[in-house]
Amino acid sequence: MSYKATPYNFCPVCGNPLITLVIDKLPRRTCPKCSYVHWGDFSLGVGGVLWHEGKVLLVQRGHNPGKGMWTIPGGYVDQGEPIGTAVVREIQEETGIIAKPLSLIALRDRPGEKHDAYIIFLMQLLGGSLQAQPEEVSNLGFFTLEECQNLPIPSLTLNALKASQSKSQGLVLNADVDLLGALSTLYQIP
């Protein structure tokens, strides 16, 4: 997981060497042969805050960046995958817990060489049993907010846990609106 973009040298469409041209006021890697333009590097991640009987589900990261830190479960969205599906999949893969999204409670925006957006959902427990994904998670469990404050925990995670206890609901899925594009969905203020 790198926040740096690797520069493109060859056209991913036709294989021709790329050149840098100013397009829409910015220098961009572009193909003189087929007119491919590399518009930028973007990544989309999701995380889920899951409270159960006054405790919240956290995982301890098994690898860098942040090895040993405790965070909410989550990960990167696959191409063509709805964000609500991605957060359910990532929580189940990392923890064995089956949950459903209730609302969207926070968005962390990190522009840079790679523009990285991370969407945080409030989740509801449906079932499953705790089982750490051996490749990524070294430990996991449910903790009170007080216990969380004594763990090595990123400020973003701690802030999301506090925000998730707010009485305001956040953005919810509105399935009643027809949008262009088969997978398009709308999250809005209830």
Ligand SMILES: [Zn+2]
């Ligand atoms: Zn090309």
